[in-house]
Amino acid sequence: MAAILEISDLVVDIRSGRSTVRAVDGISLTIEPGRTLGLVGESGCGKSTTGLAVLGLLPAGGKVTSGSIRIDGQDIVGLREAEARAIRGRTVGVVFQDPMTALNPTQRIGAQVAEPLLIHGMANRSSAMKQAVDLLGEVGLSRPAAQAQRFPHELSGGMRQRVMIALALICGPKLLVADEPTTALDVTTQDQILQLFDSLQQSRDMSILLITHDMGVVAGHTDEVAVMYAGRLAEHAATPRLFGGYRHRYTEALLESIPTLDTPRGQRLATIAGLPPNLGGQLAPCRFAPRCAHAAKVCFDAEPSWSEQHSHGYACHLPRRIDTDPITEIAGAPS
């Protein structure tokens, strides 16, 4: 099957003032139709920048320096603005982190959800409104016709995020970019929204790029995981395979920092010491080396190369050892 999203060797530079930051430095990813890829990593490692590049919405000063982004076969890098607009909102939808600010405060939500249909000439006003109300019902708003007449501030955060999802899906996109879609919500609501993603994905057969820093979210709601660190990919595998047999020491550190049911109460959670590097400054050959508990001399001398087996790739000199091949250990793992 042809991939819906195919990112090859993507490099994104963001210039602000005199300095330039290489926010994304040579990333390759693909998402097949109907599948969800989780993009994880700590704050500032370039997840959002990757997502915004896919939408053609890089911040001012941001630019794809090299590489390609193919959406449904079409390379969107270097498209003219009008051509990029035709894809945005129609082939690719997006849900942002903060539902409190992502909606226009002075417009009724029905009109906001219907707008993409009008922009892309896919419906007239009345049919667009009707579709918007139907979709609001589908994403879980009760009495959607009445809700469509309300303003964003009259809804709770969770409801607004549902509105945002409806807005992203109204044109039936093939790809949904969800950038920390649940980070701003309380835990119960987070769960409901993630389940909504799962069910919408099944009913609509769309691909999702799920950006998050939460390994727990990734575990339950993705088919594949890409771990990002300081603008680079650290590790990439099918979700069960990654959790069963992660190799990269950064992935290890990330996973050790999430609580499990076995974590004794009151025990302090391990967090990764230090902060991700400033991408504008000097970087160690393995970018994680200054913080890595396993770092050796080689990690400061040479850049680890990407090795890949059974669609499981990572870049680490001293990977975590695994005794059994997880592919035989985990039954039914997608290849």
Place this chain on the structure above:
Amino acid sequence: MIGFLVRRLLQAVAVLFIVTIMVFILIHRLPGGPARAELGVQATPTAIASFNQQHGFDKGLWTQYWTWLAELVRGDLGYSFKENSTVSALLVDRLPKTALLAGVSVLVAVLFAIPLGVVQALRRNTIVDYMFTAVTFVLYSTPSFWLSLILVLVFSVNLGLLPAQAPQGSIGAVLSQPSGLVLPVATIALISVALYSRYMRSSTIDNLTQDYVRTARAKGAATSRILFGHVLRNAVSPVLTLLGLSLPFILSGTLITERVFNYPGMGLLFYNAAVTQDYPVLLAVTLIVAVATVVGSVFADICYALLDPRVRYAHA
């Protein structure tokens, strides 16, 4: 919305009440009190005594205040011996003309300022932006009498295109000679355009960087659609608020301009009253300006509520 309106109006009435008390105190602080104010500095002590008795000025302060307020409410603002007319008759003649001048000027200023501010916001920190900023600020800081004289010099004296003197007589006469309004309106509008365009610029920039604009772009909306469909409405509300709040500034602008063009409005009336120490007129105009300030701020709030549903409902 109704509840918000009622509350806001009650508030305004309370403020107006305080304003009347302050104006009343002003009258009593006048040299010689209201009698001299009305009768003039040459009035004899006997005349003053009988005036005070006749008008109840020998009674207690509160009684006097209530009497004065009751007269005020009936529209009795006193008598101007200098103009030989009741003050209310003077105001009825002059106020509409000033309202016309101020209203048209502000309208013109805002009609220029809104697109100007939007263009500056879209081209922010470019040469275009800097140029407009420079020009509007030079105008803003120009004294209005000087600007009006320059305009008269160029358009009346040199080019002979427009009259240097405003039309005289009733508001009908003023309206029938619109060319006479052009230069006074231009003076006030040119000076105040910077005030509004600056606001429009910063409020547009502020909105353009909001998340909801990013959402609109993610929908595939073109810049024009983002501007007219989303940003403009959100960006214009602070400007309308400013409009209401800038009313005193506009009225003081008309004062000078009316004097230069000999425009027969309230400003000219006030100017002449100041020169001849015609206190009843001065106080009445002060009262009117105070009322206009309060009305302006109510107008600002109502505009804001109409444009921004968050305000409308938060106060409902």
